[in-house]
Structure formats: C-alpha cells, structure tokens
Amino acid sequence: MTGETLDNAARIVQLALTPVFLLSGIAALLNVFASRLGRVADQADALADQPDEVTRHARLRLLRWRSIALDWAVVLAALAGTLTCGAVLVLFLGEVRGSSAAMVLFLLFGGAIVLTMGALVAFVLEMLLAARGVRRVVDSSAAR
Incomplete structure (x- = not known):
C-alpha cells in the first residue's frame, strides 16, 4: 500500500462518518417511535375494559390516528436508514472501482x-x- 493509497482510504473513511452519524440518529429515532407505538398499544388495551362506549370509541379513534402517524414515521425512518447505508456503500464501492459515483451518492444521501x-x-x-x-x-x- 502506497502513501497515496492510504491517504485516499483515510479520506473515504472520514467521508463515511457523516452518513454513519445520520444512521445513528435514525436508529435513535426508531427507538423513540417504537416506544411510543408500544405506549399507544398499551392504551388501546386498557380502553378495552372501559365501560363508557362513547368515550372509548373517541379515544380509540385518536389512538388509531396516532398509530398511523407512527407507522409512517417508522417506515420513513427505516427507508432513510436504508438510503444512508446505500450512500456509505456507494462511497466505498466508488473508491474501490475507481469510478465517480458522486451523483448516486448525492441522491442516496439527499x-x-x-x-x-x-x-x-x-x-x-x-x-x-x-x-x-x-x-x-x-x-x-374537569367537566365531571
């Protein structure tokens, strides 16, 4: 390995750190989303025993919308994580192959x-x- 090759490899590793930090942030977001989705499920289970049909229906409807919003958050974050991993992969493969993959890299990271x-x-x-x-x-x- 020549000094120039080593310098190029070190530069690529340094460039790959930005997407890796984004990936760490996405993983933390997914953890928060999963925890909140678990809380929504727990609340829905607790409402199953509630005798007041009108109140239960309104609260279950709200919980349904919350779970839909969290579903979207999870799917979008997971796709963002996938694209981030793709950006890191393109960064490394572009260097190994010696080809310029800048447009693909920008599209994936963007x-x-x-x-x-x-x-x-x-x-x-x-x-x-x-x-x-x-x-x-x-x-x-308060109304009671």
Missing part, C-alpha cells in the same frame, strides 16, 4: 435526509395527536 425529515414530520403529527388526547381527558375530567 433521499435519506428528505425521508428523515418526513419521519420527523410524522412524529410531530403523532405528538400533536397525543397532546390533543391529553387535553380531551383533562377537559372531560
């Missing part, structure tokens, strides 16, 4: 960023739905 933004938007939607549910419970408790 797509990962866009999908991550979409996952965050879906997560914000779920958070707003959760806050709406909390306000409904507080309002109904």
Whole structure:
C-alpha cells in the first residue's frame, strides 16, 4: 500500500462518518417511535375494559390516528436508514472501482435526509395527536 493509497482510504473513511452519524440518529429515532407505538398499544388495551362506549370509541379513534402517524414515521425512518447505508456503500464501492459515483451518492444521501425529515414530520403529527388526547381527558375530567 502506497502513501497515496492510504491517504485516499483515510479520506473515504472520514467521508463515511457523516452518513454513519445520520444512521445513528435514525436508529435513535426508531427507538423513540417504537416506544411510543408500544405506549399507544398499551392504551388501546386498557380502553378495552372501559365501560363508557362513547368515550372509548373517541379515544380509540385518536389512538388509531396516532398509530398511523407512527407507522409512517417508522417506515420513513427505516427507508432513510436504508438510503444512508446505500450512500456509505456507494462511497466505498466508488473508491474501490475507481469510478465517480458522486451523483448516486448525492441522491442516496439527499433521499435519506428528505425521508428523515418526513419521519420527523410524522412524529410531530403523532405528538400533536397525543397532546390533543391529553387535553380531551383533562377537559372531560374537569367537566365531571
């Protein structure tokens, strides 16, 4: 291995760190999404024993919308992670093959960023739905 080859390899590894940091962030987001989805499922199970049919139906409908928003967040984040891994792979393969894969690399990494933004938007939607549910419970408790 010549000094120039080693320098090129070190440069590629350094460039690959940015997508790897994004991948770590996406993994953390997926963990949060999975935890929140578990909470939604627990709340739906708890509502199964509630005697008030009207209240139960309204809360289950809200939980359904929350789970849909979280489903989208999970799918978008997982796709973003896949594109990020693809960007790292293209980065390494482009260097090994000696070809310029800049356009593919930009498309994969840019797509990962866009999908991550979409996952965050879906997560914000779920958070707003959760806050709406909390306000409904507080309002109904205050009315009693």
